[in-house]
Amino acid sequence: MARKSSTANRRHPLATVALIAIGLLFTGGGYALFSSTATAETSTASQTTIDEGKKLFAANCASCHGLDLQGTGEGPSLLGVGAASVDFQVGTGRMPMAMQGPQAMEKAPQFTAEDTEALAAYVASLSPGPAVPDESLLDGEGDATNGAELFRINCAMCHNVAGAGGALTEGKFAPALTGVAAVHIYEAMVTGPQNMPVFNDKNLSPEDKRDVITYLKYLEKNPSPGGYELGSLGPVAEGLFVWIFGLGAIVALTVWLTAKSN
Amino acid sequence: MSTVTTPETAPAPAAAPTRPSAPRSTSSRFTEAAANYIDERTSISGVVKEFGRKIFPDHWSFMLGEVALYSFVVILLTGTFLTFFFQASMAEVVYNGSYVPLKGVEMSTAMSSTLNISFDVRGGLLIRQIHHWAALTFIAAIGIHMLRIYFTGAFRKPRELNWVIGFILFILALAEGFTGYSLPDDLLSGNGLRIIDGLIKGLPVVGTWISFLLFGGEFPGTDIVGRLYSLHILLLPAILAVMLALHLVFVVVHKHTQWSGPGQTKDNVVGSPILPMFAAKAGGFFFIVFGVIALMGTFFTINPIWNYGPYDPSPVSAGTQPDWYIGFADGALRLMPPGLEFELWNRTWSFNIIIPVLILTGFIVVVLVYPFIEAWITGDKREHHLLDRPRNAPTRTAIGVAGVLFYAALWGAASSDIIATHFQLSIEGVIHVNQALLILGPIIGYLVTKRVCLALQKKDREIALHGFESGRIVRLPGGEYIEVHQPVDEYERWKLIDYNDYQPLMIRPNARGQITAVQRFRAGLSRWFFEDRIAPVSPKELESGSGHH
Numbered sequence: 001m002a003r004k005s006s007t008a009n010r011r012h013p014l015a016t017v018a019l020i021a022i023g024l025l026f027t028g029g030g031y032a033l034f035s036s037t038a039t040a041e042t043s044t045a046s047q048t049t050i051d052e053g054k055k056l057f058a059a060n061c062a063s064c065h066g067l068d069l070q071g072t073g074e075g076p077s078l079l080g081v082g083a084a085s086v087d088f089q090v091g092t093g094r095m096p097m098a099m100q101g102p103q104a105m106e107k108a109p110q111f112t113a114e115d116t117e118a119l120a121a122y123v124a125s126l127s128p129g130p131a132v133p134d135e136s137l138l139d140g141e142g143d144a145t146n147g148a149e150l151f152r153i154n155c156a157m158c159h160n161v162a163g164a165g166g167a168l169t170e171g172k173f174a175p176a177l178t179g180v181a182a183v184h185i186y187e188a189m190v191t192g193p194q195n196m197p198v199f200n201d202k203n204l205s206p207e208d209k210r211d212v213i214t215y216l217k218y219l220e221k222n223p224s225p226g227g228y229e230l231g232s233l234g235p236v237a238e239g240l241f242v243w244i245f246g247l248g249a250i251v252a253l254t255v256w257l258t259a260k261s262n
Numbered sequence: 263m264s265t266v267t268t269p270e271t272a273p274a275p276a277a278a279p280t281r282p283s284a285p286r287s288t289s290s291r292f293t294e295a296a297a298n299y300i301d302e303r304t305s306i307s308g309v310v311k312e313f314g315r316k317i318f319p320d321h322w323s324f325m326l327g328e329v330a331l332y333s334f335v336v337i338l339l340t341g342t343f344l345t346f347f348f349q350a351s352m353a354e355v356v357y358n359g360s361y362v363p364l365k366g367v368e369m370s371t372a373m374s375s376t377l378n379i380s381f382d383v384r385g386g387l388l389i390r391q392i393h394h395w396a397a398l399t400f401i402a403a404i405g406i407h408m409l410r411i412y413f414t415g416a417f418r419k420p421r422e423l424n425w426v427i428g429f430i431l432f433i434l435a436l437a438e439g440f441t442g443y444s445l446p447d448d449l450l451s452g453n454g455l456r457i458i459d460g461l462i463k464g465l466p467v468v469g470t471w472i473s474f475l476l477f478g479g480e481f482p483g484t485d486i487v488g489r490l491y492s493l494h495i496l497l498l499p500a501i502l503a504v505m506l507a508l509h510l511v512f513v514v515v516h517k518h519t520q521w522s523g524p525g526q527t528k529d530n531v532v533g534s535p536i537l538p539m540f541a542a543k544a545g546g547f548f549f550i551v552f553g554v555i556a557l558m559g560t561f562f563t564i565n566p567i568w569n570y571g572p573y574d575p576s577p578v579s580a581g582t583q584p585d586w587y588i589g590f591a592d593g594a595l596r597l598m599p600p601g602l603e604f605e606l607w608n609r610t611w612s613f614n615i616i617i618p619v620l621i622l623t624g625f626i627v628v629v630l631v632y633p634f635i636e637a638w639i640t641g642d643k644r645e646h647h648l649l650d651r652p653r654n655a656p657t658r659t660a661i662g663v664a665g666v667l668f669y670a671a672l673w674g675a676a677s678s679d680i681i682a683t684h685f686q687l688s689i690e691g692v693i694h695v696n697q698a699l700l701i702l703g704p705i706i707g708y709l710v711t712k713r714v715c716l717a718l719q720k721k722d723r724e725i726a727l728h729g730f731e732s733g734r735i736v737r738l739p740g741g742e743y744i745e746v747h748q749p750v751d752e753y754e755r756w757k758l759i760d761y762n763d764y765q766p767l768m769i770r771p772n773a774r775g776q777i778t779a780v781q782r783f784r785a786g787l788s789r790w791f792f793e794d795r796i797a798p799v800s801p802k803e804l805e806s807g808s809g810h811h
Binding site (some may be wrong): 099149153156157167169215228229233234241242255257 | 566580
């Protein structure tokens, strides 16, 4: 009997598995090659990380977002949000939310970097979405001039020209961008968290996004040449300052000058 | 009359004996000769003598107008420096200066030259910032100076016209401020101009025509910066300087007002003469004001145009506001409830702009003519050189507080977005609260202030009659407990009891024996002004009152 199947035995017992694996690799590779957002969607997370993320998700997120990410009345579906979105929301402490409100507030992150990564890997493993950006886009070595112009045109109406933040309707707001990590700025542009619109790669190319980050980092690294910025809030802060400190000092001096010596 | 020497030479003989060893120095002889030379040709000694003996009383609140004057001088000095380097042209250039994030960006020459002042002219940024901080200080100082004049009644006869001139100065200062704010042609100033353009276009019928006339065509055009520059450095400063001179001449002609006090009556002025005391003090004070402004310019950024970037009609930054003094107008636009427009005869009729403009115009006119309104209501034709303590004119003080709160609600509304983000409120909530405050604030403020004034007057009366509570309780032999009151000394008491007592006007028939509606109206206003009042303590009351306990 063993002799009879000698031709069959010419193949290694694992050959079938290997063949299927090669076939899958090519199909997958080909798919990846033709898909324009390939770099954004490949995730190299290991199965253990994904499993770890699944447990964390079930324990911390599922009560609002559903066990299968389908969403509930309390929170939106997370299918298709991608690793970038998870990394932004969890990494800045916005998720899990402390309470329902006009928008999720930034706070100290509730998960370690590894746990955040695991959650992101799990969410990304279920459906495709934007991935955490590559380091090369976050170095802040792009074109600050282009970034400044793009920022003024696309971002300043909510975030203020100097990234000091601004008000939106119904208690929502665009947060200040000083002190925000480059990776989170990038992820916010790609995923459009809260009330922010999505700036996809056709709208602002990855290089444009890098330039915007470069400009914001330029503002952060180079303090105002004119002295203390007063929060970069513009004429309101200047007016308040001149009334309280400028005129306050001068009036105090007039009182001192006309005081009678005892 | 016996001497025609100038005041400078007069002390010389007196000073000579104290330093017998030193012969009269060359400089003193030179001063004498020079003074004589000038006087023989100009007869200026009479003016110097008259002017040098002007008396200025000493009170901190009398120096607020000076603060405005000195900041204006700072503005003139720094502004002149800026004109050397600023180019008021809207021709497009490519920026190639030192500021990296704007390198290679197309912008107007005005913006580019302002950036050059900031980054490539030695000391340019400092001077620019001093100029801007001085402008904010200038208008703020005018504001509190006007409040001082108002709340102490210093606008009464014979000074009504000077109030009007002062108020025109305030309006001119606003115009100066706004034209200056618009010159750099950065994003912020361009957006400010766009709002002004909208305000103008909102005027019925003539709006569009005026807008096209001002901007030389469709907004923003290529003319506006040059035109605003001519206004900013030529026309407005010239009018301002003339009005300022007139304002000061009036101060000299009317003599300064003063508080009532021992030896300070309506017929004299107690204080230091201009020469030498006041001039020396004022000169020193000028440098103090200059110093404070220079410190602000050195350590605090103002109007960072490099952040705003060149003007482009499409972007608007969050937190786009005018400088503080235009804030009340911006706030009026923000507080206007929506939906005030309809379509008729194929046209849109919008009232969103014209209503706030009319309300603000009305407010400004009332403030401008307030001295005449009050004089008409009170029927008071006397001259007043003694100031009122605010509590002794309860209705005026209450009206003033109501006006301040009205202005404050408009002003606060201009920063509604900043308030919303910084106190984590919703911007709609801030706007609605401000809308309520705009109406209710003045009413509540009026009522509360009037009661507070009357209560303070009652307290003054109590103290004048019975003295201060000493806190010492004494039991009399009969068992009665009394608190010992310490009488105020006469100097203190004078301040408490010396003020004008007004009565509501009586309605009297005119020559033809008629009582007109106008008279009834006036009598009604007068009743409103003076119905609730605390009469000053009379000498008779003092005599009988002091022996009470």
